[in-house]
Amino acid sequence: MIAAIAATVTIPEVGCRVGSKLAACVVSASLPPSMPSPSPVSIPEPPPSSPAAPGSSPVLAQTQCQSATPGKTLDDILGGIDNFPLTLGREVVPLLVVMGNNGAIYRSEPVEIVCNLQSSYTELQLVYGVHSGNSYSLPKNKLLFSVFLDSKPAGTKEIVVGSKQKWNLNLQSVTNVRLRAECTTAICPALSFTEMTLK
Secondary structure: OOOOOOOOOEEEEEEEEEOOOEEEEEEEEEOOOOOOOOOOOOOOOOOOOOOOOOOOOOEHHHOEEEEOOOOOOHHHHEEOOOOOEEEEOOEEEEOOEEEEEEEEEEEOEOEEEEEEOOOOOOEEEEEEEOOOOOOOOOOOOOEEEEEEEOOEEEEEEEOOOOOOEEEEEEOOOOOEEEEEEEEOOOEEEEEEEEEEEEO
């Protein structure tokens, strides 16, 4: 019969060498002379974090924007719901942001935002319209959308109910962009954007 031999192992401490990154941890153990000393245990460095998903482009609403509407904050007039199904005519598209006052724009109360560009961009691509499910999306309600580049008017577009509209703007040497939505009738739907891409 072979007698069982019990060995007592004590681990007084765990020492780690720490540099700019976690390099290795060495376990110090006191063992009986008959047992070999353990080799240092190396812990591999964690893999690098994954890069941002390719293909994503800067968005105007994510630059340094602020309200240019008297008495209103940016949160009052600019908001969005990720992946909200926006209906523009017969097309369903994801909503990026909506510009308005509680889902509407009132006569003599235009809403405006101004965004400072932190980098040099050459083009702004806007895709916009009014949500067909908004109760104010009626042909009789006239909504005007204007863009100003460095305080100079770039143009004004009339919003056509049931249509997805596009506007590409040249941003060469431009440092700020101002957007303005104005209702010329009693009440109009908020202006919805599905794209505000900077290039």
